[in-house]
Amino acid sequence: MAHIPHFITDLALILAVAGVTTLFFKKIHQPVVLGYIIAGLLVGPHVSLFPTVMDSEGVRTWSEIGVIFLLFSLGLEFSFKKLVKVGGTASVTALVEVAIMFGLGLLTGKLLGWTSIDSLFLGAILSISSTTIIVRAFDETGVRTKKFATLVFGILIIQDLVAVLLMVLLSTFAASQQFSGYDLLIQILKLVFFLTLWFLAGIFFIPTFLKRARNLLNDETMLVVSIALCLLMVLLAVEVGFSAALGAFIMGSILAETSQGERIELLVKPVKNLFAAVFFVSVGMMIDPGVLQLYAQPILIITFIVIIGMPLATILGSLLSGQSLKHSIQAGMSLSQIGEFSFIIASLGVTLKVTSEFLYPIAVAVSAVTTFTTPFLIKRSMSVYTFAEKRLPKKWINSLNRYSTSSQQLSAYSEWKELLHSYFINAVIHAVLIGALIILSRKYIHPVVSELFDKPLGGNITAIVITLVLMIPSIWAISIRRINKEAYSNLWLNRKLNRGPLIAIEIGRIAMAVLLVGLMINQYFSPSVSFLIAVVAMAIATVLFNQKLQAFYDRIEKRFLSNLNDKEHERGLKQEITPWDAHLATFDVQPEFPLAGKQLLELKLREQYGVNIALIERGKLSLISPDRHERLYPGDKLSIIGTDDQLARMKDVFENSPHETSEQHVNEDEIALQNFTVTRESPLYQRTIRNSGIRDHAQGLVVGLERNGNRMLNPESTIPLEEGDIVWIVGVRNRIEEFFKGQSK
Template sequence: MHLPDLIADLGLILAAAGITTLIFKKIKQPLVLGYILAGILVSRHFDFLPSVTDTKSINIWGEIGVIFLLFSLGLEFSFKKLVKVGGSASITAVVEVVFMLLIGFAAGKLMGWKTMDSIFLGGILSVSSTTIIIRAFEELGVKHKKFAGLVFGVLIVEDLVAILLLVLLSTVAVSQQFAGSEMLISILKLAFFLVLWFLGGIFLIPTFLKATRKLMNDETMLVVSLALCLIMVLLAVKVGFSPALGAFIMGSILAETTQAEKIEHLVKSVKDLFAAIFFVSVGMLIDPQILLDYSLPIIVVTLATICGKLISSSLGALLSGQPLKTSVQAGMSLAQIGEFSFIIATLGLTLKVTSDFLYPIAVAASAITTFTTPYLIKSSESFYNFLVRILPQKWLDGISRYSSSTEGITTLSDWKILLRSYAFNTIIHSVIIVAVIFLASRYIQPFIAENVVIGIQSTIISLIVSFIIMAPFLWALSIRRIQKTAYSHLWLNKKYTRGPLIAIEIFRIGLGIFFVGFLMYEFFDTWVAAGIALVLIVLVMVIFSRKLQAFYNKLEKRFILNLNARENQKPAILPWDTHLTELTVSPESEVVGQTLASLMIREKYGVNIALIERGRNSIPTPGREERLYPNDKLLLIGADDQLAAVKHILEIEAPEIEQENTFPDKEMTLQKVVVHAESPVHGLSIRNAGIREKAQALIVGIERGSDRILNPSSDFVFDTGDVIWIVGNNKKIKEVI
């Protein structure tokens, strides 16, 4: 019986990936590099090893891997996070991306590369690796330091910039020139569909998930989530964008729903499988001989990445008003390239506009910078101290004054508040109205003419349907009152502001009339008919203004409810939002000498102390009567905001002290255990199970069906199917539960 090549190749790929990743896990290196190495080994470049034969099918699987990888990144992205990152992260990211685009292009041209290779090199170097940075921060225990918050904000902005780069590079690759008009059209087109998809997705998808919640088990939720992802992929391709963009957008929409964590958990296995195939296919495209032949360009690209990102990110952070120390630490954290760089390089190969050597050079530079990132982060404070010693005192004083002065620029005037609200109102409703007009003229009218009635009747019916859909948004665009308090202040307190306010209102009304005229133009051949219809529609808008307001308010309420549903859900802090971190008790802290019972850290902050390390002694899951002493190292479990609050009472000293000694021998981890009928703890309460005493472990959360219990009481009785979130030694936990 003949086995299809695809199955044989898939078995070979997964076997090679499994072996290499086990090795890389053992030596504590990124699994992505293991996948790439596996791809090199099963490629046609190694004759003495079995190799993949059906490369076309594997490439298709790799494309599916890109889709699910971007879908997963979207689930972690969230547009609301982008709004909250603030000006500092946005300025830093923009300065870095622009700087690295120029550096990459210049480096390519200096090495004699073609223009398109140089352009794509700039795109490859401009985006840092979220996966590598998060992993390094967790290993080094710096997740709660000031610069880490800035870095996370920059990564969120970079995700969106990377999507924009995919669109722009596709445009450049197709046109083979820097046509300003085409670039502008591409940007406007991307912005239009981003707004439209986000608004439509937030309004429809959470409502759909809520309505079908009782029907959703894990299997159906996984199927529905992947179906939504692929539907958005089809829509993105239909309007001329890449499949990766559609997957990312749907992920970011689902990230705003109450089911986001569950979907992310369910999709993870599928994403890991296809992402592994994608990265293996990346390795298959690498010819080891090319790496040898282009060793000098690899070194140049690597140095350009590290030095360029360090300088550009630090400069961007300084310009945004961050202190020198935070800026330097952020710059050294962002000095690498990763997942999006591979995708951009793949785009160049797919469109056949880049040379064969660019891809392996990008992968090699990514591998090298992956290794250097933890060391750069670890040495960032030492490098800052070095800069303080060598820089002129005038420069340091100037940076300090600039940083201090920008901290106070937080208030918004009434004009800024009003103009910002008007801008959002105009953009959002204009996008919706334009979408309705094109939908009506290109789909609704032809459908009615073909299936219902023909001639002028189909046009009139289409026009009425279109106007009914548009009417609430036309009212919001042209008539709705926005920011009434700020508007009243400007109107009553400063008479010279009334002219601009009246001009704004006239502009809003004129814009609404323009859109109505645009709708008429799409349906009528003569301007006379269009003018008559325009007058009738304006009259209808005025007569039914109150009903339109009531209907629009219902739509807006539903949208806001869906948008904020995830933040408003109870409990607000989920077990899997928690993680481990290390803090040191400062000698100046008020907690010194007090017992854990008197401090009530768990009760006040929701944070559990998993381990105390005092000199050479370790105290796992300390009791209530244990006291805290100066320089005690605490291993804490909690959410970001909880740990940040506890940090303020434990670490008092202003200078951040790098902790060289961690807990390598304790193997304290946060893990999930499912209770079954044969479990030793089945039917027992937490107190009677003796988990704390036997395994020196701490139960921090329990899931029972759809209920989630954080910090359960000692009387809680375990039952079949309970999911226990527990922190402790992995081996001891397995022996007890």
């Protein structure tokens, strides 16, 4: 009989034991991740009940592949557009929580007498909650349709990005054993540079490739192509000094923006599950029960910090961001555990050989305990809120409610804000592209062309000319391109005082372009010569090629935006809308649905259930704020706004669970929620909602009304609007903004 390599027998042992333990954990309704860890403990070198893995190095190699696929899958669920859309509330909450927990972890490590590097890694481990555990707990407790769940998912998105940043920074610190503010700034700028560059290049090329090859990409070839792209980005990330996990995460985020993102996620899932299982088993193999017993006291202390500190930090951040006390407490008590990212950060310390042996098993033990406590804390969150509301002074409660309401008010339209934001984004994007071309020129173009000339001067000039030609579109965009023309014209014409700052901005743009060109030329000539060549080159390009550059740039921008929005165009419009306790959930009209074919007028959903239908998706047709005569047909997808209880009743009506409209389904540019305050000068003053013109002019639907501190969700259309009323409208974003802007004039 042929000899079987140890790795195959080890893999058979790992999967067999993991299969049994995960079946048991499924039976007792616990996350399978814990089953994998227990399986690793059983087949590891520290427990003799089962045969032991022979080739530990081989298992470690496969576990590293598991990390790559795990981060790739997280990237597919992440996407950069979703990061932009989670809003300030989730961002502020997540950053406050991460800062507090990182500080608590660092302080705890120091008080326990650990080294600085162990304390730093502990802070990072305690900063990140577990997406896997939270999703599982939400399913088990039935709270995925609750409003606070949307906030939690937004926080998890920010935490994922912070975790990636922490991995980069900790890797840098581990390599140099020195960490200063300058090092931190350089690493952040380097990360931002490459993230922006990879995202721009990825969105420009990859969606186009996938669309043109669509007919050739069956499930098999799509899986192979996706994994190939993932591994290529892994190689690229390692080449520029980042971790393999970061490269996998970035490629997943890029593919998530394509119309094939969900398909790729589905195809990769079995591969990810297999290799992730090996990774989590390898986590368990590193646990020494003797170490756990020896460090029982630190484990209890750190577990207490996670269970108490993380919810309190989240509650504080949520309140600061403008959330109500109820939703802050519910979100805080959901984020009370550590999980897969904490394992990855802990394994990073082991791989780099900079952390002590006890830190890894301690992190796993804390994760195991907090996993069991998470569902209990989620279920008890309403009781904690009720207790807090009764015990806190009434004045505090009223102040929190006023702060929450005022933070959700429509911010004043500022043309300066819009213009500066547009200029900033334009400058960052094209500065990154120019920086990439400078690096490309120095490392690849110049060495190649230098071989064609006997003297260095010829090679230098040729490299400069080629690089300048490639840089021209970006240089033109930074210095000449008109951005947000309407806002610029209004600012220039409305007040003469605006003209000075506007001229200064234009001069600054030109100076920035000259500086970037000069930096490129300075690699080959002196600064004075470089500056002169830069000015002359820009002047010639502007005079001779302005119109052609405009047309060329428009084509590039159109293609980029088309690729960026391709996913939304194919999927349609869905939006999370959250006035007070109301939010949006979607329901499918099944063929056997007894109310199919009836008009909304006949259904009387508002009268019977207090909800509103904000959107009907019918194939590629999207009906926003449908009128009362619209009918429901089998296959329709309804986006319904209501409270948790109202949507729960709608779930019973439709006899199937709603698909939560999380950040994965947001198209913020099309449908949105806005509010405004009625004044005596307002044309809406003393008009009823029905006669206000909101539906006709803003294509909007009134879903909330606040009067003298009293809030009415989905108010009657016969209610007249009074001075001081705050009216909440859902509808087409552009029309609502025009409607508000018209009133403010």
